[in-house]
Amino acid sequence: MGKATGFLEFERQHETYEAPLARVKHYKEFVHALSDENAKIQGARCMDCGIPFCNNGCPVNNIIPDFNDLVFQQNWKSAIEVLHSTNNFPEFTGRICPAPCETACTLGINDDPVGIKSIEHAIIDKAWAEGWVAPLPSKHKTGKKVAVVGSGPAGLAAAQQLARAGHDVTVFEKNDRIGGLLRYGIPDFKLEKWLIDRRMRQMEAEGVAFRTNVFIGKEPLPGHIANSSRETISPDELREQFDAVVIAGGSETPRDLPVPGREMQGIHYAMEFLPLQNKVNAGDTVVDQLIAKGKHVVVIGGGDTGSDCVGTSNRHGAKSVTQFELLSQPPETENKPLVWPYWPIKLRTSSSHEEGCERDWSVATKRFEGKNGKVEKLIAVRVEWKDGKMQEVAGSEFEMKADLVLLAMGFTQPASPVLEAFGVDKDTRGNVKASTEGEKAYFTSVPKVFTAGDMRRGQSLVVWAIREGRQCARSVDAFLMGSSELPR
Known part of the structure; x- marks a missing residue:
């Protein structure tokens, strides 16, 4: 390493944030990337640890010690080349990845780990600013055509890799803009959408074609973004027109809460709430947008989606925001x-929580109550866990004001009409059944049809989606050409 004793000399460098009272007044990003000097210090903390567990902690197997050292040397151009060799979209992961690489950092055993995510963020932002991120079109065309269904991180990663291998790639997206859940699931204050548009322009220059407002299969389940102008294409048509098809949609079937009063107005899935604000931020006119302003908001579910609901509700001007976790x-x-080097279970406080939120754990919702069909409160009870089983605490029932209830309890599987239309085999969880190993990696049970990302593994991280998209692209390329030089 460039600074062998750096981990003894320097403390972890933290990215700075705009103050909560200021940032809740807008929907722009509020995290400031490290300066060149602070990134250098951060890189200097990377140990010459012999076995870089961070590489395996990272789902895309970023070559982390190498780009840490290059940043320490201020060799930024080589750093982005190393980073891009494993990760197609570091501007996404550098902003929204929970950084499992850092929990695997050897320095983290008895000290603060290296801020790997902040280094990644700094590298890619500098690379774009310096003009080092350019299209990489294939010099030779194969004449093969590939359809990618879904334009989230898995679909985009697969499409870019396949285009660079020389195939003619078309990405189909059911919504009006490219990006999948990056576009309509993640708030703009965590990921501004011009970042997606910028990558899309690069991919178009590499030969990727994008078609929006196209649904492959049957129309999606109720609760998805309405679009009367959407075109529908059957999977059979797609298989006839293309040499291979990759289905890479998100896990979009939300987990419901079947308790008395669930049918009342004011109770919505998180994905009925969050995408509408994304559309407003994009300049769209949204009729009947769900607004939290002046309301007592209760978010049920303690994960990232719930946190996103908290941050959006605060920006709307909610009267109060409470988040429950079972x-x-x-x-x-x-x-x-x-637990090292694995992902630990510990209390995590997000930037949205810091902006204002009451949090409570071991709470189960019993029922909703209200007047004239509109929710006004929820009745909950405290629970305790014994031997892995939940039981209610006697006499612990309480009520909470609730004008808007947002269900953010995770997603169970991809939209089932899509899978039924393709006729693919499913696993016990309702996801597409496909292996990740061997000659049939990412093959579905239907000829010429592959799968990757949430549609195969279930609800997961953006970085896992990118990994699967890249690996799936290699399998598709080998299927079409007999072998592949794409990295796995």
């Missing part, structure tokens, strides 16, 4: 000797 409150710090 599970017990995690410990504030993990038992590192027990």
